[in-house]
Every structure is written in structure tokens, then in C-alpha cells.
Amino acid sequence: MVKEWVCRKSCNECCGNIAFPKAVFEKNRGKIQRPIFEELELDGEIYPATNDGVCVFNKADCRCAIYPDRPEVCRLYGTIPDLKCPYVDPRGVARTPAKVRRTQREINKRVTAQIKQIEKMRVD
Numbered sequence: 001m002v003k004e005w006v007c008r009k010s011c012n013e014c015c016g017n018i019a020f021p022k023a024v025f026e027k028n029r030g031k032i033q034r035p036i037f038e039e040l041e042l043d044g045e046i047y048p049a050t051n052d053g054v055c056v057f058n059k060a061d062c063r064c065a066i067y068p069d070r071p072e073v074c075r076l077y078g079t080i081p082d083l084k085c086p087y088v089d090p091r092g093v094a095r096t097p098a099k100v101r102r103t104q105r106e107i108n109k110r111v112t113a114q115i116k117q118i119e120k121m122r123v124d
């Protein structure tokens, strides 16, 4: 049972530029928090790119301006093995500093392997 999820204070590390279903994005256009330099639309999704690489709906206090409407990836983050949060475990419990370091190493290893796989696909 996941207890109430409590993020690290003032953390928005996982809130990068992501794609939104068009209907969700249009519904929440009035809640945009930062300038968009490019807005791409593909297959019913909007990808708003920001200068600082932070999600367009991430507020100054690092909270989500559209929390009830946040996309699926935001709901899954931290709860499944492929999207581990370095700071909070899947039960919603803060990791110890040693576990944070270990989780960061695991994440870096997986991302490096994924990048190598993509590079290999480009060459093949």
C-alpha cells in the first residue's frame, strides 16, 4: 500500500519537458507557468518546449499546477521499476542518503545502457 507520496522539498527533478494530450493541454493553457519557445503537435499530443527544460506547468514552488490532470507518466513516476525516483521509494517513503546514491547509480546505469542501445540502432 502506497502511503501519501511526499516529494523531497522544493524538488522538480523529474518535471522536465514532456508531451501532453492535446485536450489536457488546451484545458490548462491558462495555468502555464513559463515561456514556451516551441510548441509541437504530433498524433494528438502537444510537446511544449521551455528554455530551462522544466515542465511548462511546474510552479515556482516546484509543485504541479495541473496535479489532478497530470499525464500518465507523472502518475507512474516513482512507482514502477523503469521510472524510479532517486529520493522516494515506491511505497512513498524517503530513501536514506545511501539508498539515494545507490538508486542514482542504478538510474545512471540504465540510462547509459538505453543511450547505447539507441546509438546502436542508429548505426545498424
Ligand code: SF4
Binding pocket: 006, 007, 008, 011, 012, 013, 014, 015, 077, 078, 085, 086, 087, 088
Ligand atoms: S518524484 Fe522524486 S524526483 Fe520527482 S519531484 Fe518528487 S522527489 Fe523529486
Ligand code: SF4
Binding pocket: 014, 015, 016, 018, 055, 056, 057, 058, 059, 063, 064, 065, 066, 067, 070, 071, 074
Ligand atoms: S505535469 Fe505536473 S507532475 Fe507532470 S511534469 Fe509537469 S509539473 Fe511535473
